[in-house]
Amino acid sequence: MGARADHHVALRVSDMDRAIRFWEEALGARVVAAPSLREGPFIESVFGEGTRVTVAHVAFAANALELWEFHEPAHPIPPADQAVLGQMHFAVTVDDVPASVARVEAAGGRTRFPVKQLAGGDSSAQFVYCEDPDGNVFELLSRSHPDTVAIINARQGT
Amino acid sequence: MDHHVGLRVENMERSIRFWTEGLGGTLQNDPVERGGGYFDQLFGPGSRIKICYVTFDAGAVELFEFVEPRRPVASSDQTGDGLMHFGVHVDDVDEALARVEAAGARRRLEIQHMGGRPDAPRFVYVESPDGHVFELMEADTAGTVAQIHKTIELLAQQAAAPDG
Numbered sequence: 001m002g003a004r005a006d007h008h009v010a011l012r013v014s015d016m017d018r019a020i021r022f023w024e025e026a027l028g029a030r031v032v033a034a035p036s037l038r039e040g041p042f043i044e045s046v047f048g049e050g051t052r053v054t055v056a057h058v059a060f061a062a063n064a065l066e067l068w069e070f071h072e073p074a075h076p077i078p079p080a081d082q083a084v085l086g087q088m089h090f091a092v093t094v095d096d097v098p099a100s101v102a103r104v105e106a107a108g109g110r111t112r113f114p115v116k117q118l119a120g121g122d123s124s125a126q127f128v129y130c131e132d133p134d135g136n137v138f139e140l141l142s143r144s145h146p147d148t149v150a151i152i153n154a155r156q157g158t
Numbered sequence: 159m160d161h162h163v164g165l166r167v168e169n170m171e172r173s174i175r176f177w178t179e180g181l182g183g184t185l186q187n188d189p190v191e192r193g194g195g196y197f198d199q200l201f202g203p204g205s206r207i208k209i210c211y212v213t214f215d216a217g218a219v220e221l222f223e224f225v226e227p228r229r230p231v232a233s234s235d236q237t238g239d240g241l242m243h244f245g246v247h248v249d250d251v252d253e254a255l256a257r258v259e260a261a262g263a264r265r266r267l268e269i270q271h272m273g274g275r276p277d278a279p280r281f282v283y284v285e286s287p288d289g290h291v292f293e294l295m296e297a298d299t300a301g302t303v304a305q306i307h308k309t310i311e312l313l314a315q316q317a318a319a320p321d322g
Contacts, residue, residue: 002182003183004214004216004248005163005215005218005292006216008302009163009243009245010243010244010245011240011242012242036310042270045274051237055306059299073237075238078239080240080241085239086166086231087163087165088164089163089164089241091159091163092159093159139161139164152187
């Protein structure tokens, strides 16, 4: 049916300017739709009565983030506990995981554990879980998705 | 940034059926139970999970069924969660919605036009059987961004217009 599941990932953020700076500096995102305040009947039909929210889009070499700072309702952003959340994380292919980690950390993000080697992959097949300043979790991998699947399938002997 | 989205699911077989039948995905590996090694660091000591990948024409979902710790999956709350939803570009929202609903999804709202403008491409928010929210959209990312610019421009014009 031609489903292309790389349209965008939507993240709730607590400070739009900080979030944009983070994604620009950490992963080289570029703003393609500047923050704008949305309110009124249409946005209320999607998110509920009284909703006021600032929205921006930042794009990468592939895929994009839709950043949402809700003014109303303004709930704190819960920690992204991987064993509790339904939507756990999203993943990003990068050329060099340690170099990307350095940029993420310089921009105000942090890693959840030290960089790991993908089980069954060679030493350059690396990944790590990171979080943005709001605690949203994303994964950095040095292998494309098809290559990651090939490593997994080779490991399972399929 | 199109490597995958990781989703926690309660029933792996049900979820594989949903993402393959509902959205036309391809199962890339049979679910395998994993634990120990780096999984103790990823998800806590003693965690055990079944994992598999389902790929689409672009992008993928990585499905995780936790055997340990086993907690219910809460239905996604768009104004409460951090990671709200992910977007899927489809050719025909009506057809895609019918397929995902037949596979066990439910819609979170009726089909809308972007920005509420009748001439704009359409979208709809739907949830998987576990309550993960994804958006079916009739425009690609660049096309959607163009629509957003149009919406912002119209909002600014309305704000500048004198009352009445």
